[in-house]
Amino acid sequence: MSAKHALLGLLLDRSAYPYELADRLQARLGPAWEINSGQVYQTIRRMAADGLIEQVDGPAEGRTDRHIFAITERGASEFERWFGDTTEAARLARRPLLVKITLAGPARLKDALAQIDVYERDCAERIKELARERERVPESQGLQVRADHVLLRLGLSADIFQLEAELRWARHAHEMVCWLLDREAIWPSGRDRADASGQESKDRRAAREELFARMAARHLR
Numbered sequence: 001m002s003a004k005h006a007l008l009g010l011l012l013d014r015s016a017y018p019y020e021l022a023d024r025l026q027a028r029l030g031p032a033w034e035i036n037s038g039q040v041y042q043t044i045r046r047m048a049a050d051g052l053i054e055q056v057d058g059p060a061e062g063r064t065d066r067h068i069f070a071i072t073e074r075g076a077s078e079f080e081r082w083f084g085d086t087t088e089a090a091r092l093a094r095r096p097l098l099v100k101i102t103l104a105g106p107a108r109l110k111d112a113l114a115q116i117d118v119y120e121r122d123c124a125e126r127i128k129e130l131a132r133e134r135e136r137v138p139e140s141q142g143l144q145v146r147a148d149h150v151l152l153r154l155g156l157s158a159d160i161f162q163l164e165a166e167l168r169w170a171r172h173a174h175e176m177v178c179w180l181l182d183r184e185a186i187w188p189s190g191r192d193r194a195d196a197s198g199q200e201s202k203d204r205r206a207a208r209e210e211l212f213a214r215m216a217a218r219h220l221r
Contacts, residue, residue, distance in 0.1 A: 011071040
């Protein structure tokens with residue numbers, strides 16, 4: 001999702017200064033949506049140029065951070081168009097750490113294991129931080145509820161669940177790499193990597209398939 005549509009949604013509520021929009025965005029959606037002031041001002045200028053928003057507090061002085069902006073009819077229509085579109089299907093994550101592990105080779109596999117350990121600790125710490133932040137959001141009680149509080153807790157829960165899944169994956173990666181370090185594994189040679197055809201000998205292919213089969217069998221136990 002682009003910052004443009006998030007800001008348009010906030011401006012549907014009320015007009016605001018650009019720096020106020022940045023604060024409201026994080027307050028409504030949680031720390032994962034932190035946006036720096038430079039990105040906000042750049043997006044505001046682009047939205048104004050496209051006629052999606054307009055300045056409503058007097059003549060421009062070249063400082064977008066000092067003026068109040070409101071959404072235009074065109075901006076409201078763009079938000080409704082975006083909201084009506086089908087949400088993107090679930091996508092698989094492209095983990096940079098997984099790329100490092102895959103391309104580490106035998107010489108760097110222990111270094112990759114150390115990076116997995118760092119990633120595990122970071123995931124665990126972030127989970128604790130977000131859990132504390134979620135606890136600080138008041139829970140709705142009684143007949144009247146604060147919708148913004150309920151939805152903020154929902155957003156924080158989404159971030160926590162995602163990090164918990166990442167932590168499980170990191171622990172699994174740690175186990176697999178440790179297991180691989182204890183085996184006489186067959187690694188692609190430089191000649192294999194340079195082979196444009198990508199063909200492997202039958203013996204090497206069979207050995208690789210046997211290795212993966214043993215890894216899969218261990219994971220299923």
